[in-house]
Amino acid sequence: MSDPVSDLKHELLAAAERQQGHAPVNTDRRRRGHAGRNRLLLAAATVAIAAAVALLVTAPWDSSPGILAKAQAALTPPPGSVLHMKWEETDSPTNPQCTVTRGPNEIWIDQTEPHRYRALFFGLDPYQPGDPRAHVCSKSTPYEFGGTLTFGARAEWALKFVPPNRLWFQTYTFNFPWDPVADLRRAIGEGHAHDEGKTRLDGRTVERIRLSPLPCPDPTTTPCPDVAYFYVDPETFAPVELDGFGAIAPHGVPAVRYRSVSRFLTFEYLPRTAANLALTSIQAQHPNATGP
DSSP: OOOHHHHHHHHHHHHHHHHHHTSOOSSHHHHHHHHHHHHHHHHHHHHHHHHHHHHHHHOHHHHSOOHHHHHHHHTSOOSSEEEEEEEEEEEEEBTTBOOEEEEEEEEEEESSTTOEEEEEEOSOOTTSOSOGGGTTTSOOOOEEEEEEOOBTTBOOEEEEEETTTEEEEEEOOOOOOSSHHHHHHHHHHTTOEEEEEEEEETTEEEEEEEEOOOOOSOTTTSOOOOOEEEEEOTTTOOEEEEEEEEEEOOTTSOOEEEEEEEEEEEEEEEEOOHHHHHHTOHHHHSTTOBOO
16 A cells, blocks of 8 residues: 655655756856755755645544544443443334333443343333233333343343342343444444434434444344434444334244334443442342242
């Protein structure tokens, strides 16, 4: 790859030498006069090179990272931390048609493998029996569950707390924004994120990032993702809103797909202390509960 600074230096020096080479040299006086003028030309060329180098070093179009690179760096979690996130979610299914706002939801995720987590959730309960269309438009009652994230953003198993004092072990696959910022970092790294510039959202200036849909393994059995939009603070890149899709698909019944808008109320990385790790453990929060 060519070096623009080096290329420009060579061009300017060559131009100065061409100027010097065209100077007549018939008499000593003319030699002395042209020698002085040539020194001025070389000095001017040196100044021009220095100015050009300074321009190339400081020009934003040459050295500054793009918005997506800045976002990826700013949103990388500190080593040994616990993600704490609180958000409110508005779901808009089409079958049946309704709009429901739930929350605030809250989650704690250990950023160290195997990523133990605990969540307080007002969304659609995947454990509720029957057809999800029967309760997709309800506010639902809050429930608490926890486990480990063993495969990307998908939970493979969980313990659900059942009041007053019981833990139930269940397995499921449930679409949920476990760590949406990790998904954003992954999308940037894989080239699925596209900066669409600044816009206004609820009276504030934000940066809009479009997320291309990922490949769908089997649209006949899986609610496939669609285009989503991430809105972040243009200075800190903290998440502001995620406008995408959601789905609930318990085994044996048709999936319900809906537009889902998550508005982030809290997003922070806590130090990985014993007290904060206890927040990621449903057993630690309910030490006297019976169950598995």
